Amino acid sequence: MQLPATSTLHQVPIFPPKIQNFLSKGRIFPGTHFYKYRGMASFSGFGVRSQMAKGGSSFGADSGDFTLIEYVGKRGINVEDDLVVLLDHIQYACKRIAAHVASPFNNSFGKQRSLGAVADSGSDRDAPKPLDILSNEIILSSLQNSGKVAVMASEENDDPIWISDDGPYVVVTDPLDGSRNIDASIPTGTIFGIYKRLAELDNLPTEEKAMLNSLQSGTKLVAAGYVLYSSATILCTTFGSGTQAFTLDHTTGDFILTHPSLKIPPRGQIYSVNDARYFDWPEGLRQYIDTVRQGKGRYPKKYSARYICSLVADLHRTLIYGGVAMNPRDHLRLVYEANPLSFIVEQAGGRGSDGKHRILSLQPVKLHQRLPLFLGSLEDMEELESYVDVQQKVNPGYEV
Numbered sequence: 024m025q026l027p028a029t030s031t032l033h034q035v036p037i038f039p040p041k042i043q044n045f046l047s048k049g050r051i052f053p054g055t056h057f058y059k060y061r062g063m064a065s066f067s068g069f070g071v072r073s074q075m076a077k078g079g080s081s082f083g084a085d086s087g088d089f090t091l092i093e094y095v096g097k098r099g100i101n102v103e104d105d106l107v108v109l110l111d112h113i114q115y116a117c118k119r120i121a122a123h124v125a126s127p128f129n130n131s132f133g134k135q136r137s138l139g140a141v142a143d144s145g146s147d148r149d150a151p152k153p154l155d156i157l158s159n160e161i162i163l164s165s166l167q168n169s170g171k172v173a174v175m176a177s178e179e180n181d182d183p184i185w186i187s188d189d190g191p192y193v194v195v196t197d198p199l200d201g202s203r204n205i206d207a208s209i210p211t212g213t214i215f216g217i218y219k220r221l222a223e224l225d226n227l228p229t230e231e232k233a234m235l236n237s238l239q240s241g242t243k244l245v246a247a248g249y250v251l252y253s254s255a256t257i258l259c260t261t262f263g264s265g266t267q268a269f270t271l272d273h274t275t276g277d278f279i280l281t282h283p284s285l286k287i288p289p290r291g292q293i294y295s296v297n298d299a300r301y302f303d304w305p306e307g308l309r310q311y312i313d314t315v316r317q318g319k320g321r322y323p324k325k326y327s328a329r330y331i332c333s334l335v336a337d338l339h340r341t342l343i344y345g346g347v348a349m350n351p352r353d354h355l356r357l358v359y360e361a362n363p364l365s366f367i368v369e370q371a372g373g374r375g376s377d378g379k380h381r382i383l384s385l386q387p388v389k390l391h392q393r394l395p396l397f398l399g400s401l402e403d404m405e406e407l408e409s410y411v412d413v414q415q416k417v418n419p420g421y422e423v
């Protein structure tokens with residue numbers, strides 16, 4: 024058995040990208056390579072082998088039949104080879120981040136460096152924690168190694184980072200969302216969106232083309248995903264033809280397709296919001312929450328509240344159970360949080376809005392632009408938006 028590589032940073036097991044060489048040989052689904060790891064996992068391994076034995080070639084996936092890379096490669100939805108390579112590097116980065124988040128040796132990583140906004144940067148970004156910075160470095164190095172990325176825009180950097188003139192893609196990312204939860208081992212997540220590089224901007228100065236490439240409208244996303252670091256590590260992604268979720272098999276290092284064609288229920292019975300802010304909310308939002316709490320809304324059942332305060336975790340639960348997850352104040356970021364997550368939710372049959380407009384229709388004007396965010400089931404979202412006045416205007420600053 025081939026042993027996993029080891030991170031030089033903190034001696035955690037990792038599984039490096041596997042496919043770059045195979046792609047250059049024009050092979051995306053090389054049985055021997057994948058089976059080397061997969062033989063250990065009887066459930067998932069059997070699924071693929073049985074398909075192969077039947078000569079199955081097309082995508083009609085059942086849970087456990089595909090790894091992420093098999094799914095996006097020629098056996099599955101067959102996205103461009105360059106995108107497969109990029110995704111392989113992103114999943115590798117996320118496995119490294121997952122290992123750090125769960126590592127017993129990283130108990131100082133959650134500690135805040137300083138309170139308040141990033142010092143001297145002129146931005147209103149929150150001060151990063153060491154694990155935010157490490158996650159950012161891990162993602163950046165994976166994108167650089169992929170050879171497929173022109174520019175990366177991250178929550179952790181004031182400006183986009185130009186990587187390569189001929190990289191075909193632009194990646195926007197929040198490398199570790201919810202990191203305020205790290206000290207208590209509460210779930211966190213990575214969010215990413217992928218655009219094509221705008222070749223028509225190639226002759227502009229580097230800073231300018233880096234910014235304009237990063238400020239593309241969400242309707243131009245070619246792919247988006249999040250990775251949830253929780254009791255399971257889940258990678259949920261869309262390429263514009265449905266939403267699929269994959270669960271990390273820790274014995275093999277593969278993300279296995281566990282939620283093919285994930286659909287959010289059209290109606291849920293859960294709302295997710297920080298309701299300690301009730302007295303700062305506008306009238307419409309208060310009325311909406313009061314109504315569904317009492318079971319007096321369009322769906323005549325009393326709603327339950329769930330709020331982890333970790334966007335990826337709150338969204339993932341909402342995708343699975345239905346309902347609505349929201350942050351009504353100008354807090355979450357359009358470019359690397361709201362847009363990618365709205366793309367995923369829409370592709371799962373739900374809706375992403377700022378309370379008034381479809382998120383994907385908004386043209387970003389600033390890299391770190393913040394806005395209210397509402398994501399969820401179609402019927403719940405329609406009902407919520409019918410209250411009109413749901414965006415929180417006061418934002419006094421909250422310490423926790």
Ligand SMILES: O=P(O)(O)OC[C@H]1O[C@](O)(COP(=O)(O)O)[C@@H](O)[C@@H]1O
Nearest residue numbers: 149200201202203297332333334354
């Ligand atoms: O303090 P609020 O308004 O409840 O915001 C919580 C939200 O902020 C986040 O922590 C993101 O903020 P940061 O990027 O500053 O960590 C989300 O994960 C969470 O959903």
